Amino acid sequence: MDNAENEEQPIKLVIMGMENAGKTTIMDVLTGKINVTPNKPPSMNPTKGVERSTILFFEKETKVWDFGGQESFRNKYLSNPKKYFYTISFFYYVVDIQDYYRLIQSVMYFKAVFNLIRKYSPEAKIIFLFHKLDPDYVPDERNLKGKFLEKVEPDLKLENIPYTIYDTTIFDIKSIKTAFGQE
Ligand SMILES: Nc1nc2c(ncn2[C@@H]2O[C@H](COP(=O)(O)OP(=O)(O)OP(=O)(O)O)[C@@H](O)[C@H]2O)c(=O)[nH]1
Ligand SMILES: [Mg+2]
Incomplete structure (x- = not known):
């Protein structure tokens, strides 16, 4: 395959994080699939496995892989990394900043996935969304x-890996668009 063909390959963006973090809602708000009513989080179904879609991201056709975060699915991805972690250009990791109960698990999941992404897609850009930072x-x-970053930043800094951080909430659509380069 020559370079010209290469450039036409769609970009692969993955969005990962624990169950209930808000990943699918973020994508649906970004693509206009759902309209958000103030103070009323939309009712969503857990994503079963990986849900694939296509969006325009920085004006390029981009394949989005939305990784359902329930435990059985998380284990599946981690035990079969070659199926999931190749050719990733953008790695979004969503942390629910209101979910104290899942925080440590989220740190561990990030570390496990990060190691696989380092191995299979070392060029992937890493973006953290600290999500559900609602206006109220x-x-x-x-x-x-702070706790999450305290635990993961040393790993990233040790290897000099760049990353970007955004605070997001579906109740401020601009915060979502900004995190996906649309503002
Ligand atoms: N308060 C608040 N709730 C949100 C926000 N974004 C999403 N939610 C709610 O969080 C819940 C879970 O959202 P989902 O998008 O299904 O979460 P998910 O990360 O895709 O979950 P899995 O598919 O199981 O991995 C839903 O009730 C959403 O309405 C937000 O910015 N603020
Ligand atoms: Mg989902």
């Missing part, structure tokens, strides 16, 4: 964002 959200002194 009262900051929690437990500081989940």
Whole structure:
């Protein structure tokens, strides 16, 4: 395959994180599939396995792989990495900053996936979304964002790996668009 053909390969963007983090809602808000009513999170179904779709991302056709985050699916991805982690250009990792209960699991899941992405898609850009930072959200002194970063940043810094961080909420559509380069 020559370079010209190569350039026409669709880009692969993955969005991962624990169950209930808000991944599918983020994609649906981004693509206009759902309209958000103030103060009312839309009712969503858990994603079963990987849901694939196509979006325009920086004006390029981009394949989105939305990885359902329930435990059985997480184990499946981790035990069969070659099926999931090749040729990724963008790796979005969503952390629910209101979910204290799942925070440590989310750190561990990130670390496991990160190792596989380093191996199979070393060029992937890493983007963290600290999500559900709703306008009326009262900051929690437990500081989940800080705790998460405290645990994962040393790994990234050790290898000098660049990453980007966004605070997002579906109740501020601009925050979602900005995280996907649309503002
Ligand atoms: N408060 C609040 N709730 C949100 C936000 N984004 C999503 N939610 C809610 O979070 C819940 C889970 O959303 P999903 O998009 O299904 O989560 P998911 O990460 O795709 O979950 P899995 O498919 O199981 O991995 C739903 O009730 C959403 O309405 C947000 O910005 N703020
Ligand atoms: Mg989902």
